[in-house]
Amino acid sequence: MHISNLSTLLNKFLTIKQLNQIHSLILINALNHLEPILVRQIIVSSGSFHQTHITKYVKLILNHMQHRDVSPLGYAIRFLCQHSQFQDAVVLYVQLQSSGVFPNTYSVSSSLKAYGKINYKVGGISVHAQVHKFGFDGVVYVQTALLDFYSKMGDIRTAHKVFDEMSGKNVVSWNCVLSGYVKYGDLDTARHVFDEMPERDIVSWNVMVSGYGRAGEMDRAYALFKEMSERSSSSWNVMIRGYIDCRKMELARGFFDAMPQRNSISCISMISGYSKCGDVESAEEIFDKEQEKDQLLYNAMIACYAQNGRPKKALQLFDEMLQPTLNIRPDKMTLASAVSACSQLGDLEFGSRIESYMSDVGIRMDDYLSTALIDMHAKSGSIDKAFELFHGLQKKDIVAYSAMILGCGINGRGNDAVKLFEEMMDSNVAPNLATITGILSAYNHAGLVEEGYRCFNSMQKYGLFPSVDHYAIMVDLLGKAGRLEEACELIKKMPVQPHSGVWGALLLACNLHNNLELGEIAAAKCFELEPDSTGYRSLLANIYAYSGRWDEAKRLREDIQESGINKVPGCSWT
DNA sequence: ATAGGGTTAG
Structure with missing residues (x-):
């Protein structure tokens, strides 16, 4: 096929903005005869394609290229960076080097950006060495990319050194140094x-x-903000972000409402701020008002639902996002939140739908997503699957350990939970409240009172103060072992107000061990805290019946009949 | 072509 025909064909493909299997095949066959300059053009133009297709497409082209020319490769690397495919960009840069191709300034500065984003300092340093070798020292874009790389790595000394050696310093280079010191916290x-x-x-x-x-210094921030002669959306956004970080939602909202040009970033900040404060309704209001909803806006709202105990709404919105007409695709972050929602619902089916979706569209697993899946599998009883994912993690952090430990705990694998806990301590990962919840649940499940006590008492050593949920588990553990008075004493010593879960655990234990005296006390508290829940009443009725107090039992059961459907008491620690 | 503002897991 002749080059000019190919160009026509190409342009046609580019205008329909979609490639199917046959298009790709024709194109790839044709590409083997293409000039590098044309390949470069394709890569640049493919920006008009749908994002999930782009990287696939670029890779296809590159795999089928006969000429390994630097120009298309350099463009491809820059291109991958622009679409946040930093891992792929780095892989391509390494390929470029090993095939003996001489890098150009595009590939060098883009690869530096990519190494910065994936936080791989050694990679960036090796690029630095080559910059010297290839004589790009005097190129301002390369110098700035280097400076920015060291700034982002927190290596402010080297950054400053690069800055000092720069031939033509401009505002951008100064800004990079400034941003370096800000990131460094100085x-x-x-x-x-x-x-x-x-x-x-x-x-x-x-x-x-x-x-x-x-730094939480909002007074200074505001003073500077007022001094600015012109402001961009980012100026307003950083103020909003600052107020959100110190949980001053009203002030953040004030700036949000006052800014002349809100953008998607402003909305995302507000939604995530409201989400952290548990104000789902306000987050919804912002989300609904926004006309142009992009991927990240959806991500923020789905995360908000998932984080605030609205898993059904999270999955509803996730489904809405999948509507082809919207032309938005979920990414790893969307999926992590969706998986978390599935986990809360115990919906393995939706979860495996997500897993197959990932392999369909080629979303690579990362530690965040793995951890969400670990939690889901562990909670749904597939503890082996959870272990498999856990062992595949790049870095096992506190969240992963906590999910695994809790999973073992509720699946009756107390020994494994303890083993994981010890392994975690050995690798210098400090436990937090969620980890303790997990390990206590494991002891609770196994009925190991002394171990539970030891763990509970050791919390202070890690600078942790037991939450209501931790007390609830301890009460449950003591209660099931028949140590009811001890459990009662523990409740009395609580520095925080016990919730119905704590008293409910005691009531349950009183039912188990037929203790009327404490049962009445616990039940009274439960009724007070959750007047609508009939479950507590039937527990007390049981205790009355066992003690031969039939009248009281009968009276309570009639109460329950009247109030209608039996509700299960809330067990907030599960 | 280089700089600033945003979303994820227990």
């Missing part, structure tokens, strides 16, 4: 740089305001 030096800069643009101001915001 606000005084950052302010010094800010004051000494020969020229400041809006980015410099935004970086400085954001620095104060991140």
Whole structure:
């Protein structure tokens, strides 16, 4: 086929914005005869395709190229960076090197960005060495990319060294250094740089305001913000973000409402802020008002539902997002939240739908997503599957350990839970409240009172204070072992108000061991805290019946009949 | 082509 025909064909493909199997085959066959310049053009133009197809497409082209020319490769690397496929970008850069192709400035600066994003310092340093070798020292884009890389790695010394050696410093290079000090947390030096800069643009101001915001110094942030001669959406967004971080939602909302041009980022910040405060309704309000909903906005709202005990709504919205007309695809983050929702619902079926979806569209697993799946499988009883995923993790962090330990606990694998806990301590991962909940649940399941006590009492050693839920598990553990008075004493000593789960656990134990005296006390508290729940009444009725107090038992059961359907008491620690 | 603002797991 002739080149000009190919170009026509290509343009046609590009205008229909979709490629099926046959299109791809024709194209790939044709590509073997293409000039590198044309391949480059394809890669650049493929930006008009749907995002999930792009990387696949770029990879297809590259795999079928005969000419390993730097120009298309450099473009491809930059292209992958622009679409947040940093891992792929790095892989491509390594391929480029090993095939003996001379890198260009595009590939070098893009690969530096990619190494920065995936947090791989050694990779960036090796690029630095090559920069020297290939004589790109004087190229301002490469120098800036290097400077920014070291800044992002927190290596402010090397960053400064690169900065000092730069031939033509401009605002961007100054901004990179400034942002380096801000990231490093050295606000005084950052302010010094800010004051000494020969020229400041809006980015410099935004970086400085954001620095104060991140440090919680909102007064200073606001002072600078007021001083700005012009403001961009980011200027307002960093103020919003600062107020959200110190949980001042009203102030954040004030800035949100006052800003002249809200964008998707402003909305996402507000939604996640409301989400952290448990204010789902306000988050919904923001979400519903926004006309142009993008992927990240959906992600934020789905996460909000999943994090605030609305798993059904989370999955509803996830389904809505999948509507082909919307032209948005879920990504790892969406899936992590959706999996978390499935886990809360115990819905393995939806969960495995997600797993097959991942392999269909080629979403690679990461530790976040794995951890969500671990939790889901562990809670649904597939503890072996959970272990398999757990062993495949790149880095086992506190969340992964906690999910695994809790999973073992509720599946009756107390020994494994303890083993995991010890392994975790050995690898210097400090436990938090959720981990303790997991390990206590394991002891509870196995009926190991002394071990439970020891763990409960050791919490202070890690700077942790038992929450109501921890007390509830301890009460359950003591109660089931028949140590009812001890359980009662523990409740009395609680520094926080016990919720119905705590008294409910005691009531359950009183039912188990037929203790009327304490049962009445516990039941009274339960009725007070959850007047609508009939489950507690039937537990007390049982105790009365066992003790031969038939009248009281009968009276309670009639109460229950009247109030209608039997409700199960809430067990908040499960 | 280089800089600033956003979303994820127990």
